[in-house]
Amino acid sequence: MKTIICCLLLLCLLPAGALANDSLPYDCYNYDYWNNILYTPAPYVPDGSLGGAGLMWEGSPLGAFRSPQDLCVSPDGKIYLADTGNNRIIVIDGGLKNVLQVIDHFEADGAAQTFSSPTGVAVSQNRQLYVADSQNHRIVVLELDGTFVKYVQNPQSEVLDEGYIFTPLKVSVDYADRVYCVAQNMFQGIMVFTAEGDFTGFFGTISVKISLWEKFWRKFSTKEERSKQQLFIPTEFTGIDVDDEGFVYASNKDTDGMQAVRRLNPKGQDVIRKGLKENLGGDLVFGTVGNYSGPSQIVDVVYRDHGIYSLLDARRGRVFTYDHEGNLLYIFGGIGTQEGTFRTPAAIEQLGSRLLVLDAQQGNVNIFSETEYGRLINQAVSLRYNGDEALAVPLWSEVLRLDENNELANAGIGKAYLSAGDNEKAMTYLRRGMNRAYYSVAFKRWRNEALRGNISWFLTTLIVLIVLIVVIRRVILPRRAARRKERGHAA
Amino acid sequence: MKKGIFSGEKWKYLFYTVSHPNDGFYWIRHQDRGSVSIAVLLVILYGVCFSMNRIYASFVVNDIEPRTVNSIAELAGVAILFLVLCVGNWSVTCLMDGEGRFKDIVIAIGYSMLPVIVATTAATLISQVVAENEEAFYTILIGIGTAYTVIMMLIGIMQIHNYTLGKTLITLFLTVIAVLIIIFLALLVINFITQVYSFLRSIYIELIFRI
Numbered sequence: 122m123k124t125i126i127c128c129l130l131l132l133c134l135l136p137a138g139a140l141a142n143d144s145l146p147y148d149c150y151n152y153d154y155w156n157n158i159l160y161t162p163a164p165y166v167p168d169g170s171l172g173g174a175g176l177m178w179e180g181s182p183l184g185a186f187r188s189p190q191d192l193c194v195s196p197d198g199k200i201y202l203a204d205t206g207n208n209r210i211i212v213i214d215g216g217l218k219n220v221l222q223v224i225d226h227f228e229a230d231g232a233a234q235t236f237s238s239p240t241g242v243a244v245s246q247n248r249q250l251y252v253a254d255s256q257n258h259r260i261v262v263l264e265l266d267g268t269f270v271k272y273v274q275n276p277q278s279e280v281l282d283e284g285y286i287f288t289p290l291k292v293s294v295d296y297a298d299r300v301y302c303v304a305q306n307m308f309q310g311i312m313v314f315t316a317e318g319d320f321t322g323f324f325g326t327i328s329v330k331i332s333l334w335e336k337f338w339r340k341f342s343t344k345e346e347r348s349k350q351q352l353f354i355p356t357e358f359t360g361i362d363v364d365d366e367g368f369v370y371a372s373n374k375d376t377d378g379m380q381a382v383r384r385l386n387p388k389g390q391d392v393i394r395k396g397l398k399e400n401l402g403g404d405l406v407f408g409t410v411g412n413y414s415g416p417s418q419i420v421d422v423v424y425r426d427h428g429i430y431s432l433l434d435a436r437r438g439r440v441f442t443y444d445h446e447g448n449l450l451y452i453f454g455g456i457g458t459q460e461g462t463f464r465t466p467a468a469i470e471q472l473g474s475r476l477l478v479l480d481a482q483q484g485n486v487n488i489f490s491e492t493e494y495g496r497l498i499n500q501a502v503s504l505r506y507n508g509d510e511a512l513a514v515p516l517w518s519e520v521l522r523l524d525e526n527n528e529l530a531n532a533g534i535g536k537a538y539l540s541a542g543d544n545e546k547a548m549t550y551l552r553r554g555m556n557r558a559y560y561s562v563a564f565k566r567w568r569n570e571a572l573r574g575n576i577s578w579f580l581t582t583l584i585v586l587i588v589l590i591v592v593i594r595r596v597i598l599p600r601r602a603a604r605r606k607e608r609g610h611a612a
Numbered sequence: 613m614k615k616g617i618f619s620g621e622k623w624k625y626l627f628y629t630v631s632h633p634n635d636g637f638y639w640i641r642h643q644d645r646g647s648v649s650i651a652v653l654l655v656i657l658y659g660v661c662f663s664m665n666r667i668y669a670s671f672v673v674n675d676i677e678p679r680t681v682n683s684i685a686e687l688a689g690v691a692i693l694f695l696v697l698c699v700g701n702w703s704v705t706c707l708m709d710g711e712g713r714f715k716d717i718v719i720a721i722g723y724s725m726l727p728v729i730v731a732t733t734a735a736t737l738i739s740q741v742v743a744e745n746e747e748a749f750y751t752i753l754i755g756i757g758t759a760y761t762v763i764m765m766l767i768g769i770m771q772i773h774n775y776t777l778g779k780t781l782i783t784l785f786l787t788v789i790a791v792l793i794i795i796f797l798a799l800l801v802i803n804f805i806t807q808v809y810s811f812l813r814s815i816y817i818e819l820i821f822r823i
Contacts, residue, residue, distance in 0.1 A: 557672060560671060561743045565743040
C-alpha cells in the first residue's frame with residue numbers, strides 16, 4: 122500500500138510533458154465545422170527568447186534591440202534582424218547564440234552611408250541582402266559581407282503622384298531578383314522593381330468593396346457631407362514573403378476578418394485557395410467590445426514549406442497556420458509578458474522546425490519549437506501536398522490519438538479508407554471529419570454494394586407483395602362482397 | 613358515438629379535407645365535421661417531425677449541429693406559434709366580419725399541417741438513401757409539402773370565414789401584425805413580472821438579513 126502511495130506521489134512530482142497545455146502561457150485551439158472552439162494539444166511550445174541584451178559582439182554587449190520591425194532567415198540558415206531603432210542590421214547564427222555580424226554602415230560612392238529606421242530586411246536566393254531603409258527613402262542592396270551593390274530608389278512612373286516620396290517598409294525578393302516592396306501610404310498595391318531597380322508597376326491591388334447600403338447613402342448626401350465622410354481606400358499590405366515557385370504571399374489589413382492573406386501569381390492575381398469556410402482572416406469568433414475585440418490584425422506572413430503558411434496576429438498575438446487548401450491547421454500564441462507571449466508582434470519567420478516571432482515592443486525574438494502534435498500535422502499535410510495521402514494515414518492516426526476531434530485527421534483517414542475500398546469505415550471517418558463531398562462518394566459506393574448484394578431479396582419481396590395484392594383484390598374482396606350480399610338476402 | 617380522435621368518421625374527413633380543401637373546410641364550418649383534438653394532435657406531430665428531421669436527416673443533406681437541437685424547446689415553440697397564430701387570426705377576423713369560430717380556426721390551421729408532416733417524414737426517410745447531387749429529391753419533397761400546407765391554410769381561412777381571396781390575404785397580413793403585437797406584449801409582461809419578482813425577492817432577502 123505504502124509503495125503504491127509513494128509511486129503515485131512520485132508520478133505527481135514528475136514534470137509535465139511538452140504536450141501539457143497547463144504550463145503554457147497561451148491557449149492552443151482550433152475551430153470545428155460549426156465554428157466552436159476546440160482546445161488542442163500545443164503544436165508549438167516556447168523555447169526561449171533572444172534579446173539584444175544577452176548577446177555579445179566583439180567582446181562587448183550588443184545592447185537591447187530598439188523597436189525591431191523585421192527579421193529574415195537566409196537560405197543558409199542565418200538570421201538577419203532589422204534593429205530599426207538602433208539603425209543597424211544584426212546577423213545571428215542559426216543556433217541563435219552568437220552574433221556573426223552587425224551592419225550599421227556601408228561604403229557607397231566613396232562615402233560612408235548609414236541606415237535610418239531600417240524596417241524591412243530580406244535575403245535573396247542569390248545571396249544578397251535587401252534592406253528597406255525607410256527614412257532614407259531607399260532600398261539598399263548589399264552583399265552578405267556588407268559590400269554595397271546598389272540602391273533601389275526614386276521610382277519613376279506616370280502612375281505615381283507628383284512629389285511622391287518613396288518610403289519602403291517591407292521588402293522581399295524572388296528567384297529572379299525582382300523586388301517586391303510594401304511602401305508607406307501606398308494603397309495601390311505592392312510596388313515591384315526589376316533586378317536593375319526600375320519601378321515596373323503595382324502588384325496585387327486590392328479592389329475596394331462598397332456595399333449597396335453605402336452607395337445608397339452616398340446618393341443622398343451632399344458634396345459637403347461626402348467630403349467629411351471616410352474615404353473608400355483599398356486596404357494596405359502589411360507583410361510579404363515569396364515562395365520557392367515565385368508566388369508572393371502578402372498579408373493585408375482586413376476589417377471584415379475574411380481574408381488577410383493573398384497568394385499572388387506573377388500577373389498579380391490572387392490565386393490563394395480558401396477552405397470550406399471561405400475565410401483566411403485568422404480568428405473566426407471574436408468579441409465586439411474590449412481590448413482584444415475585433416477581427417485579427419494580421420501583420421506578417423511566412424511561407425513555410427509544402428504549401429503551409431503562418432499568419433501573425435497583432436491583436437491577440439496569435440499565430441494561425443493554414444495549409445495550401447486553406448484549412449486552419451492550428452492556432453497558438455497570445456498577448457502577455459511571459460516568455461512565449463508578445464506585446465507587439467511584428468514579424469514571423471521559420472528556422473528549420475522552429476518558428477521565430479519578433480516582438481517590437483519587448484525587443485526580442487520569441488522562439489517556438491515544434492511538438493509531436495505540430496510535427497505530425499506538418500508532416501501529414503506535407504505528404505498530402507505531395508500527393509502521398511496513403512503515407513499520411515499513420516501520421517493522422519497518431520494525430521487522432523493526441524486530439525480525437527481533429528477534423529483534418531479524420532477526413533485524411535477516411536479518404537485513405539475510401540481509396541482502399543473500405544466504404545463503411547470511410548463513411549465513419551469522413552463523417553467525423555465533416556467532409557460531405559467524400560462522404561457522399563463513400564456512401565454511394567456503399568449503397569450500390571448493398572443493393573447489389575441484396576437484389577434477390579428485394580425482388581423476392583416485391584414479387585410476393587404483388588402476388589398478395591392481386592390475391593386480395595381478385596379473390597378475397599369479391600368473396601367477402603358476395604358473402605355480404607347473401608347475408609342481405611337472408612335478412 | 614365516439615368523439616374526437618377516437619372517431620373514425622372524423623379521421624376519414626381529415627383526409628377528405630386534404631384532398632378537397634374547399635369543400636372540406638366549408639363543411640367543417642357549417643356541419644362540425646372537424647375535430648379540435650385531431651388538429652392539436654397534428655400540430656404536436658408536426659413539432660415532433662420537425663425535430664426528428666433536424667436530428668435524423670442524413671449527413672449529406674443535414675447541416676445542423678446535433679448539439680443545438682432541443683426537441684422539447686422546438687415542440688413548445690411550434691405549439692406556442694400555433695396558439696399565437698390562432699389567437700391572432702381570431703382577433704383580426706372577429707373585427708372583419710369573419711364567420712369562423714375559434715374552434716374552426718384551430719381546425720383549419722391544424723388540418724393544414726398534414727401535408728407538411730407527411731412530406732417532412734418522407735423526406736427524412738428518403739434522405740437516408742440520397743447521396744450528393746441527389747439532394748433535389750429531398751428539397752423538392754419538403755418544398756411541395758410546405759407549399760401544399762400554405763395553400764390549404766389559405767383556403768381554410770378563406771372558407772371558414774367566408775372571405776374572398778383578397779380579403780383573406782389582407783387578414784393574413786393583419787394576423788402577422790397581430791402575432792407580432794402579441795409577442796411584444798407577452799415579452800413586456802414577462803419582463804415586468806421578472807422585475808416585480810426580483811423586487812419582492814430583494815425585499816425578502818433584506819428582511820431575512822435584518823431580522
